[in-house]
Every structure is written in structure tokens, then in C-alpha cells.
Amino acid sequence: MTSTHSPTPNPTEVTHAVRAVIDAQFTWDYERSRDALVRLYEKAKTSQWNVSTDLDWSIDVDPERVADELGGGTTARFHALAEIDGSPVRHFGDKEWLQVGVEMQSSLLSQFLHGEQGALLTTARIVETVPWIDAKYYAATQVMDEARHVEVFARYLDEKLTSQYRINDNLRSLLDDILADSRWDITYLGMQIMVEGLALAAFGMMHTVTTEPLLKKILRYVMSDEARHVAFGVLSLQEYYRELSDAELRERQEFAFDAASRLKQRFIQAEVWERMGVDPEAIRRTLEQYRPPEQQMFQTLLFSKIVPNCKKLGLLDAAGGWLRERFTELGVIEFEDFTDTGAEYEMLDEVARDRAAAG
Ligand SMILES: [Fe+2]
Numbered sequence: 001m002t003s004t005h006s007p008t009p010n011p012t013e014v015t016h017a018v019r020a021v022i023d024a025q026f027t028w029d030y031e032r033s034r035d036a037l038v039r040l041y042e043k044a045k046t047s048q049w050n051v052s053t054d055l056d057w058s059i060d061v062d063p064e065r066v067a068d069e070l071g072g073g074t075t076a077r078f079h080a081l082a083e084i085d086g087s088p089v090r091h092f093g094d095k096e097w098l099q100v101g102v103e104m105q106s107s108l109l110s111q112f113l114h115g116e117q118g119a120l121l122t123t124a125r126i127v128e129t130v131p132w133i134d135a136k137y138y139a140a141t142q143v144m145d146e147a148r149h150v151e152v153f154a155r156y157l158d159e160k161l162t163s164q165y166r167i168n169d170n171l172r173s174l175l176d177d178i179l180a181d182s183r184w185d186i187t188y189l190g191m192q193i194m195v196e197g198l199a200l201a202a203f204g205m206m207h208t209v210t211t212e213p214l215l216k217k218i219l220r221y222v223m224s225d226e227a228r229h230v231a232f233g234v235l236s237l238q239e240y241y242r243e244l245s246d247a248e249l250r251e252r253q254e255f256a257f258d259a260a261s262r263l264k265q266r267f268i269q270a271e272v273w274e275r276m277g278v279d280p281e282a283i284r285r286t287l288e289q290y291r292p293p294e295q296q297m298f299q300t301l302l303f304s305k306i307v308p309n310c311k312k313l314g315l316l317d318a319a320g321g322w323l324r325e326r327f328t329e330l331g332v333i334e335f336e337d338f339t340d341t342g343a344e345y346e347m348l349d350e351v352a353r354d355r356a357a358a359g
């Protein structure tokens with residue numbers, strides 16, 4: 001599909017507008033008829049946490065120690081790149097590699113921040129456009145969740161890390177396309193299934209690796225919420241997609257695949273190499289010759305929620321199995337039965353567990 005996004009933003013850009021023509025829909029049917037959404041909404045109302053009071057902001061964070069500790073995930077795995085013929089990082093020593101780690105951490109968390117703002121905007125959109133009262137109620141709680149997520153990542157970057165990054169071009173173009181689309185289900189498919197499915201997997205991996213206590217707690221709490229958000233997408237679209245024709249489902253398959261491709265691109269983190277004074281094109285060529293195995297695994301695992309959820313929506317096998325073929329080519333089809341995100345939110349609710357423990 002063609003992208004409606006504007007080119008690389010001017011570094012001094014303060015706001016960014018996406019034009020959309022949408023139908024804001026009232027419904028006069030107030031009956032609570034969708035039990036699974038009713039349960040999700042009740043859960044959301046009791047699982048709200050507070051960025052200001054539920055987290056210990058007095059914890060000191062050493063960005064270099066965090067980078068070093070994430071070494072298995074960021075710096076060490078890249079050392080082999082220095083050995084490749086024509087590699088632009090041949091001159092890098094320990095100091096540079098540590099800096100790469102620090103920058104990658106800031107870049108990743110900055111993209112989480114911008115993605116969270118995308119979720120804030122798209123979910124506010126769903127409140128207006130979805131035709132069912134139970135979904136409007138639930139989406140309203142998600143708007144509040146996303147405001148807290150933007151708040152928490154902005155504060156962590158500002159108070160605990162040393163640098164910030166503007167939004168990555170691939171993420172920006174995807175968020176723009178989601179917001180520019182007038183079909184309410186595409187907002188869900190783009191955000192709740194693709195972006196949030198990927199975010200849930202990425203948060204989970206970072207949560208496993210880091211021992212920095214503040215970040216660990218932030219990720220745990222954000223994941224509690226994100227698991228509900230993904231469930232919201234699965235429960236809503238499962239019902240709607242049963243009604244669609246093969247031709248309409250094929251459009252959704254193409255949207256999903258295009259989103260997956262752009263989300264995957266985002267993780268090359270060209271902006272980090274650029275800041276390190278390395279030509280991003282040269283590093284891209286080097287990465288084509290050698291992709292550290294841990295990074296390959298990381299990129300594959302990012303799809304561990306997206307693929308099973310596309311299956312639950314019937315998108316893998318609709319229209320002659322077009323999306324199954326694409327995901328097979330991407331090497332991620334193995335995840336099709338990996339997880340049941342529609343029910344997983346109960347298991348991931350750390351907020352409820354902490355509250356129970358505190359009495
Ligand atoms: Fe979020």
C-alpha cells in the first residue's frame with residue numbers, strides 16, 4: 001500500500017498533524033451485550049496505577065550500567081560487526097561500544113514513548129468511531145492507560161537517561177497511516193493487534209533482561225495494561241471479521257503485513273548509528289552480511305503475539321491463506337499457536353497482585 005506519511009520531520013518540529021475524515025458514531029443501544037468486553041472493562045477500572053505514587057522515582061539509574069547489563073541484548077552482540085570487511089565500525093573500541101549500548105537504550109525507550117502517544121491518539125479515535133457501547137466504555141479506560149504510559153516513559157527518559165530520540169520514520173509512517181484511515185477496524189488492527197502486540201513482546205523481553213529496578217517495575221505495570229489492550233483488539237475484531245467478505249479480509253491481511261514489515265525495519269535503529277557518526281547505509285550493508293544471532297532471535301520473537309492474534313481473527317487463512325504465506329516467508333509462522341492473548345491479561349495483571357500483597 002502507499003504511505004500517506006510526510007517525510008523525515010524537521011528536527012525543530014513541535015507538533016505534527018494527521019488529517020482524517022471519520023464518522024463519529026453515537027449508538028442508542030446501551031444494552032451491555034458483549035460479556036467479554038464487560039469483564040475487560042471491569043478489570044480495567046480496578047487495575048489503574050499511578051505514575052506519581054506507585055513507583056519509586058528516588059532510585060538512581062546509571063545509564064552505562066544499564067547498557068552494559070543489556071550487553072547481551074545490545075553491545076556485545078554487535079562486536080563481531082567490527083570484523084566484517086568494509087564495516088564502518090572497525091575502529092570502535094570499548095568506549096564506543098558502551099556508548100552504542102547507552103544510545104540504543106535511549107532510542108528504544110524513545111520509540112516506546114512515541115508509540116505510546118500513537119496509542120493515546122488512536123484509542124481516543126476508537127471511542128468515537130466504534131459502534132458498540134461496551135467497546136466505547138472499554139476504549140475510554142485505555143485512553144487513560146495510554147496517558148499514563150506516555151507520562152511514565154517521558155519522565156523516565158527525562159530524569160534517568162541522558163539522551164532522547166525523535167520518532168523513527170517507519171514507526172511514524174505506520175502511525176500516520178493508522179490515523180489517516182477512516183475504517184474503525186483498521187485503527188484496531190494497526191494499533192491493538194500490530195503495534196501493541198509487538199510492544200507487549202518487546203516489553204516482555206526487556207523486562208526479562210534488565211535488573212534496573214525502576215525500569216523493571218515500569219515495564220511490569222505497562223505490560224499489565226498492554227495485555228488488556230491486545231485482548232480488546234482480539235475480542236472486538238474477532239466478532240467483526242466474521243462478517244467480512246474474502247475481498248475485505250484480503251485488504252486487512254495486506255494492511256497487517258505492511259505494518260509488520262515496517263515494524264521490523266524499525267529495529268535496525270539507523271538513528272543510533274547516525275548519532276555515533278556511522279553512515280546508516282554502510283551499517284545496513286554490514287548487517288546484511290552478518291546479523292548477530294541474538295538480534296535475529298529478538299526480531300523473530302517480536303512477532304510472537306502478532307501471529308497468533310492474526311490467526312484468532314481468521315486473517316492467516318482467509319483469502320486463500322495469503323497472510324500465512326507472507327508470515328512463512330518472514331520466518332515467523334511458527335508462532336501461530338504460541339499464546340492466547342485474549343485471556344492472558346489475567347495472568348499478566350501485576351498491579352492486582354501487588355495490591356493484594358499490600359493488603
Ligand atoms: Fe500503552
Ligand SMILES: [Fe+2]
Binds near residue numbers: 119226
Ligand atoms: Fe496500549
